[in-house]
Amino acid sequence: MIHYQITPKNLNSHLFSVALSFATQVGKTYHLSLPAWLPGSYMIRDFAKNITEISAYSSDQETTQPIEAVTLNKTDKQTWQLTATSANTTICYQIFAFDLSVRTAYLDSERGFFNGSSTFLQVQELPDERCQLTIALPQDLAAKASTPLNSWRVATGLTRAKGTDKYQLGDYIAKDYHELIDCPVAIGNFDAFEFVVEGVTHHLVFTSQHFGDRERLKADIAKLCQHHINLFGEAPFKEYWFITHLLGSGFGGLEHKNSTILQASRFDLPNPNRPDETSENYQTFLSLCSHEYFHAWNVCRIKPKEFIPYNLQHEVHTRQLWAYEGITSYYDDFSLFRSGLISFEDYLLQLSKTATRVYRGQGELKQSVSDSSFDTWTKFYQQGPDGVNNIVSYYTKGALIALWLDLTIREKSAGVYSLDTLMRELWIHFGRTNIGTGEEDFINIANILCNDDITADFQALLNNAQRVELAPLLKQVGIAFTARKFKKLNSLETTDNNAYAPYIGAQYSALPLGVKITQVIENAPAAQAGLAVNDILLAVNNIKVTEKSLQQLADHLPENTELTCHYFRDDQLMTSHLVFIDSPLAAIAITEVDRTLSEKWRCKN
Structure with a gap:
């Protein structure tokens, strides 16, 4: 067994101390490395850059105490090499942890968090060895913590070793390195509560102060979990952990086999004073929980053949x-x-908002979702300011293709089967068996369920840069798919009338002074004016710009009005002319027109 121990070393300097001990053969060479990326986040992260100190020692096998130094050579950006001089070797190193995202590691006086992929070196020669992780908190740091360290607890999907209770500091077990790094860990004086669905205990952990309605959170998220378990037919885990970092503002999630790390605003949670209200922010949080929980089946277990096994040392491309x-x-x-x-x-x-995100730019007419999947490493996760115009999101357009597939299967099977059926078949034949999928597997199952050959249409949607024609399919289930004008300048909402709706073809975010441009649609008025992403628009027609004032100005002027605008590009003040035109029909409204027909789609299969 490989033994890891992690301890906060300095809360205010955000340093974890890690010791890795393992049995070695004298004279044998071993290689130690951190992954370059982690599953679910397809970008090279180079986690090894956060190792600030590292050294190796021969050590006592029982106590793992260092005896004498062993030469440790770095062979590339994330790999070290040593030749063993004794029967046991210990590697001691420090991790700088100051990334409160869902991907890396974080430590301060309030809480700690780490993904194993950014924290635990792998012994490359021992990839299948069982791992024991000891999580300890030194009491000499107690005075520096914002809450007493003796109140700090542990939240993780790792198996608890004998003698370690739930939420307790102590020893945790993983069957191998890949399981070790698939179970992120939160430590601190967090709020935690539980609910049970289908005999599975689900933990809700919030790592910072919140004011949410705990009973409603349990009830609502339990309904989602029940839905997903019913869809696939079983829960493939013995317990599940929702671990949420709460901030002033934030959003994100990352899936794991029996847990997820989420990031949200502390005020996204349900307001206990308004028990009947589901705010837009709370709905977004529930959607995030739903998304990451669904991933426990779809990508954590049902996965592309290119991901079996994961190679975390370099990019692994898939078109799926x-x-x-x-x-x-x-x-x-x-x-x-x-x-x-x-x-x-x-x-x-x-x-409707999902469809609008796809339709408003030209990206989907320039890049297929298959290419978008393949190029995620550079064009999606590191997309430039031209993203809306030149690439398509496999999230949003993929969702539209999923809708197309669901409706197509329902229509051709006369309502007997649906996308639910396809997902269950994938689970049975690929998820349970750990066999990776190819594009052809989705197509073959769909053809069987449809009792028809839809290969050509399916492949065209995946491999061609073309629109997904949803209107005819939606019409058959009583839903209208209509292209409309944008209701406001900086919104995805639609207007249902033909009145003039001002448009400049840009998205922006509010700043204390002006608004910051975040997207510019090619050939739109903002692009014609020379505005670019990251410009800060200060004034239009000599009127100070705020998100509200810009809309009010546009609403009070006739169509095609040309106005002088002032903006900062970097530190230079620039001047141009901006025209307000009538909105194009680039916003999508999806609405119910026949309740009886819509039951064909809304029902579960």
């Missing part, structure tokens, strides 16, 4: 992320409706 993120994105909001957490009208509004 449209299925693993797109199908999951289709189900995240749809499951909120199916679970009774939002109305069908609210669900269609969210689906």
